[in-house]
Amino acid sequence: MPTVVHPALIAAVPLLVGALLLVARTHLTDLRHALREVEAALRSLLGLPPASGLVYAIRCPRCCRWVKPRRFDLRRMSCRSCIATLGRGRRGGGVCL
Structure with a gap:
């Protein structure tokens, strides 16, 4: 069956x-x-x-998330999402990244 x-x-x-x-x-x-x-x-x-090799991810010091290297700005030492959220301050009151 x-x-x-x-x-x-x-x-x-x-x-x-x-x-x-x-x-x-x-x-x-x-x-x-x-x-x-x-x-x-x-x-x-x-x-x-x-260690030699490729860098697959970088930890953002602001949000502690792993992001791809192309999404991390070495000059500002932040990922794109942190730059987008912290850089949008009021006139004179924003965080300068």
């Missing part, structure tokens, strides 16, 4: 698997950034040169 699979399971299982992968991915991303920060701190303590 053939086994019958309920149609709701056919749609729900891939959605649940996708949600679990999304949650696991965010935790792995945070873990990867934490490991890179620890590695950078150890290299700084030991006087070693910075």
Whole structure:
């Protein structure tokens, strides 16, 4: 006798698997950034040169979010969203970035 699979399971299982992968991915991303920060701190303590490689993200010191390098302004040391929100002050009362 053939086994019958309920149609709701056919749609729900891939959605649940996708949600679990999304949650696991965010935790792995945070873990990867934490490991890179620890590695950078150890290299700084030991006087070693910075690790070679590409920069995938920069932590904004104002909002503490990881942003892509193209969204970070090195001159102002802020991400674009911080520049947009803090730079919109009243005349003479705004924050100069």
